[in-house]
Amino acid sequence: MALDVELSETREFLAQHEPFDALPAGVLDRLPAGLTVEYFRRGTRLIERGRDNHHLYVLRSGAADVHDTQGSLVERGGEGACFGSITLTQGNPSTFDVTAIEDCLALLLPAEDFHRLCTDHPAFAAFFDAQRASRMSGAVASLQLSTTGSAILKTHVRELVGREPIGVDGAATVREAAQVMSRKGVSALLVMEGERLAGILTDRDLRTRVLAAGVDPGIRVSEVMTADPVTGDVDALAFEVLLEMVGRHIHHLPIIDAHDRPVGLVTTTDLLRLEQSNPVYLAGDIAKQPDVDGVARVSSRLPQVVLSLVEQDASADDIGRVVTAVGDAVERRLLALAEADLGPAPVPYCWVALGSRARLEQALAADQDTAILIDDAVQPEHAGWFEALAGRVTADLVACGYPRCTGDVMATNPRWRQPLAQWRREFSTWLTEPVPDAILGASIFFDMRAVHGDASLHARLQRHVLATAPGARLFLAHLAKQATANEPPLGFFRGFVLEKAGSHRHTLDIKRGGIGAVVELARVHALSTGSPAVNTRSRIEAAREAGILGDDKAADLRDAFEFISYVRLRHQAAQVRRGDLPDNHVSPDDLSSFDKRHLREAFSIVRHAQSTLAHRFPMHYIS
Incomplete structure (x- = not known):
């Protein structure tokens, strides 16, 4: 009976965390019996760099850090976080260390079960x-591995501690502590027992634990302080401290030296002053905005990022992921604000991104x-509810710097706001009764990614x-014809083909014949093999694994796409x-001779890939 209860609790835990929450009920019922449980003390490794890993680790409790080959902090996860998927999908040995930063209880899913669930x-x-390649962890890794580094990545906490720590004895009264905070002009105090840090008292503590609770300000400060607070190492990077504070939702962090003595206090405001354009801040700030104006104001910092x-x-691939992640944050916050006003959805729905953002490749403009x-x-x-949601969010996105689609591919168009059964019929028509003009407009829908709501509908x-x-x-064949017709802007004698008229006269449309051409090639290859990949680089890799593209050609096409982007x-x-x-x-005129030479080479690679695609599909009899 105890075992049954334990399995039931494990099942309920998994059902509350991604991606297990999207699994069918029957699959969730069977899953706990195949898991093992391991306990890891703080400071021990769940996964070690250089060693093979054959499990997916799901944290039942505790927290763990992921460090790369250079020792840089890449990711931090708490309850429900998953680790080890990279080795399970990309092969051993592990190139990351996963270390418990608190005592951890982990559920271990064997590799064979993981692969079966993925299939x-x-x-x-x-x-x-998405976990491996997107959201903020991908952007963070890119930033930390860049040659110059941003201020927050190069700065040590020691450089932020600008004044001696201000504290009071634990025996002091709350009134006395408040007087010290007012006199010193600080928003938090360290509470000391001799030389030992016993706790921290913030202005928020005074509001919520004393004033709002009607507590006598004559009581000892030790009775309302946060005891044994989380601390930061004075020799840590500012970025590591930021992750600690964001991950734990704290605004003040006492800083200690190698002997556990407090040397100061930093706040998220200190870090924000250090670098406002960091994408970690940007996405986090967007999620906290109380209204559309706030989201628009914060998202306007994206071009500076x-x-x-x-x-x-940073690579074009990583930058595209950052821009995409910010776009996702904007859209999710706007949807949440709209839902708060409109009330809960009458039935489940899934808001999806299409095109470049679905592929994690969004740029500016x-x-x-x-x-x-x-x-x-x-x-x-x-x-009416869904029409109102689409209309509001679309208008709000315009206010946040995302203009309406000129082709009306937006949720405000009733055709693109349909029940799942109608979507299935729509795709079936495109796939089984293709009409050239319809395919031209429909191709963007084959680049689709769930952003908000019930992801199982998209799945x-x-x-x-x-x-x-x-x-x-x-x-x-229609899709391939479309992909091969979108020729790179390269003339017969390897000269660039420039726009001949309009406001962009004498320029290269680098998106249409360069980036767009590779996107379309990769899409055809992926769909022809049934690959679920949507990202262009991932689709090229899927084509390589399927034997459609040789190793060298796949590498060339991937490099060409990166360079053009x-x-x-x-x-x-x-x-x-x-x-x-x-x-x-x-x-x-804005390109160096190096750029021109390599851009010509990249366009030549794309053109050759188009010729290869043309031989795969019988396009001679379609119009």
């Missing part, structure tokens, strides 16, 4: 793809591409598409620096 449940696999990342030589998948239980009387649609696409040869981002960063609106039109 049977695309949403489960997609979670780990991109400029900073370009100046640090991007417009909106969104849709809504609605549970089939929806009734006619529910339509079910994705399963349907991936099961049908490999056999849809006529559809793939980086040239675009550097161009946009220069526009931000000048105060211009970012676009995708690059003047050859």
Whole structure:
């Protein structure tokens, strides 16, 4: 009986955390019996760099840090966090250390069970793809490995401690402590017992634990302080301290030396002054905004973030993930604000991103591409709620710097706000009865990613598409024709083909014939193999693994995509620096001879890849 209770509790725990919460009930029922439980004391390693790992670790309690080969902090996770997926998907030995920073209880899922779940449940696999490659951990890794580093990554905490610690004895009264805080002009005090740090008292503690609670200010400060507070190492990087504070939702952090003696106190405000354009702050600040104006104000810092990342030589791939993560944060906050006003959704739904943001490749100058998948239980009387949600969020996105899609590919279009069954019919029509014009407009919908709501709706649609696409040869031929028609801007004698008229005359449209061409090539390859990959680099890798692209050709195409994307981002960063609106039109006059030479080579690689694709599909008889 005790064992049954333990398995039931484990099942309920998993059901409350991603990505297990998206698994079918029957799968969740069986899963706990295949798990083992291990206890790790603080300071011990769950996974060790250089050693093989054959399990996914799910923290039942405690917290752990992930450090890369250079010892840099890459990720921090608490209850429900998963570690080890990289070795399970990319191979051993591990290139990361995962170390318990608190006593941890971990659930261990064997590799074979992990792979089976990934195969049977695309949403489960997609979670780990995103965990490995996206959100803030990818951006953080990029920043920490950059050659120059940002201020917050180069600064040690010692440099932030600008004054001697201000404290009181634990025997002092709350009134006396408040008087010290007022006299010294500080928002927190260290509470000492001799030379030992016993606790911390903040202005928030005074408000919530004393004034609001009606407590007599004559009591000892030790009765209302936060005892044994979390502390920071004076020799740590400011960035590590930031992660500690953000992860624990604390505003004040006592700093101690090697002998555990307090040397000062830092606040999140100190760190914010250090670098406002850090993407970690940006995404976190967006999530805290109480209204649309606040979201718009914070998201307006994104161009400066991109400029900073370009100046640090971060890769185009990593910058695209940062821009995407910020876009996701904006959209999720706007959706949450809208739901707070409109009330709960009448039935489950999933708000999805399309196009470059779905692929984790968004740059500046991007417009909106969104849709809504609605549970089939929806009734006619529910339509108004979803129409109101789409209209509000779309308008709010405009206010936040994301213009409307000129092709009306937005959730405000009733065609792209449908029950799941209608979405299945829509995709089935594209796949089995392809019409050239329809395919041209529909291709963006094959780059789709769940952003908010019930992700299982997207997972079910994705399963349907991936099961049908490999056999849809006529559809793939139309898609391939579209991909090969989008030629790189390179002339017969390897000269650049420039825009001949309009406001962008004498410039390269680096998105349409460069980035866009690779995106379309990779999309055809991925769909033809039934790969769930959406990111272009991941799709190229899937084509390599399927034997469609040789190792060298896949590497060349991947490098060409990175180079072209980086040239675009550097161009946009220069526009931000000048105060211009970012676009995708690059003047050859702004390119060095090195850039021109390698851009020609990149375009040649793309053109050759298009020729290879043309031979895979019978395009000669389609119009």
